[in-house]
Amino acid sequence: MTDPQLLRRWRLALGRYAERALPSSGLTGEDQRTDRALDYLYAREMEKRGLRRGKSGGKGGSLDPTSLTPLGWLGELRDLFPQSVYETVQAHAIDNLGMSELLSDPAVLDALEPNRDLLKALIAFKGAANPAAREKIREVTRKVVEEILRQLRPRIEAALAGRPNRFRRSQLKAMKNFAWRETIRDNLKNWDSERSRIVADRLRFHGRSRRRLPWTIILCVDQSGSMLSSTIYAAVMASILTALPSVEVKLVVFDTAIVDLSSEAHDAVEVLMSVQLGGGTNIGAAVEYCEGLAVQPTRTIFVLISDFEEGAPVGRLLSAVRRMASARITMLGLGALSDDAAPVYDRRMAERLAGCGMEIAALTPDRFAEWIGARIA
Incomplete structure (x- = not known):
């Protein structure tokens, strides 16, 4: 190769x-x-592949990685690369190549660019963080969650509201709701003496309110490491759903232990700072626990967000799902709840759950909201 630009690109690569x-x-x-x-x-x-990090050709002093600190390295990235490349390299450092020193220094955390890849790394790392770094992690988590909420909330609220049906006649102005006394009183000024009648230009109707029981939405979230993206979106969705009228949100996270975070469901940051990634998986025990939260089964939506990799005997899980189906609880199993909705899950177990009455899907947050909205309308 003799092209200088091509040689340059290969050397940098x-x-x-x-x-x-x-x-x-x-x-x-x-x-x-x-x-x-x-x-x-x-x-x-x-x-890691066995190549030594020694100095190169006697001139490697300028390339010695030890001459940079994590904070100085981040500064170099900002100066040298456009924003999109900077965020990509930062994500590689934290997520793929395990540079945990980036997350152990509060000053370095201040220099990191808040984004969703960083949020995933912070949630995975926070258990090992020192107190000072943990507070910085909370700050960064809040910034990223607020940005996700800013982008998602309008789409989710629109999906939950649904589209008005222009062909459905309102029953509010049916004759059975006609308020004749109030109509006469309001139109006395319009008495027509020649025809001896009131010309009503304003009709009054009684409002007829139909009493409806509230809905309960139970989000049961697998907090294994492979479900981290879905866990983040589940926490955000829970905070949005809690603002709906006549909806009670229950939020349960699990591995082999079960943690009920319903009291924190309105605060996605608090939820994400509470989850503990890793460990085994006992889906059956978590589903049984959630079964006990369904006070009005026909007004309950149960959503299991998991890769369906059951670590315990499957009989307990399948029996609980069958009971919930018999009680007419609406059930959805999500292999993924994320922007790309690209699940990696146990398909055989998903098929068995579907056979027991659980709908199985992988959805983006706005599609999930549409699914919820269609059922609570």
Whole structure:
């Protein structure tokens, strides 16, 4: 290859391990900074594969990753890359390559760009964080959750409201609701003496309110690590649903233990700071617990958000779902609740749950809201 730009791109892509064939001396000053910043992160992955991190060709001092600190490295990324690339590299550092030192220093946390990838990493890491870092994690979590709510709330509320049916006649003005006494009183001023009648230009009707029982929506959320994205959106959805009139939200998270977070359902940040990722999975026990929360079964919606990877004997789970179906509880099993709705789940178990009366799906938050809205309308 003789094209200088092509050589430059290959050198930046391959990093210090191509130093012998593509020396960094051919890079500009800014390209050398870029090379060093990328090496700080991606050389760690190469080291895992058995490649040594020694200095390259006797000239590697400028590329030595130890010359950068996490905070200084983040500053370099901001200077060198556009925002979208910066966020991608940051996500690789935290999520894929395990640079947990980025999350252990409050000053570094201040420098991180709040986004959803960062939120996932923070929720996974928070259990190991020191108190100072944990408070910073809470601050960042709140910023990201507020941004998700800002984007989602209008779509969710519109989906829950549904579209008005222009062809459905209102029953409020039916003759059985006609308030004749009030109509006469309001129109006495319109007495027509020649025809001896009142010309009513304003009709009055009684409002007829129909008493309806409230709905209970139970969100039962698997807090295993593979369900982290869905856990975040479940917490956000719970906070939105709690604002609905005549709806009571129950929020339960589980692994082998069961934690009822219903009292915190209105606050997605508090929920996310409470979840504990990892551990085994006992879906049957969690479903049984939620079964006990259904006071009015026919006015209850039960949503199981899980990969359906049951760690306990499956008989308990299937029996609980059958009982809930017999009680006419509306049930939905979500393999994913996220922007991409791309689930990785136990399909055989999902089929068995469907056979017991549970609808199975993977939905984006707004589609989930439409599903809820169609059932509580």
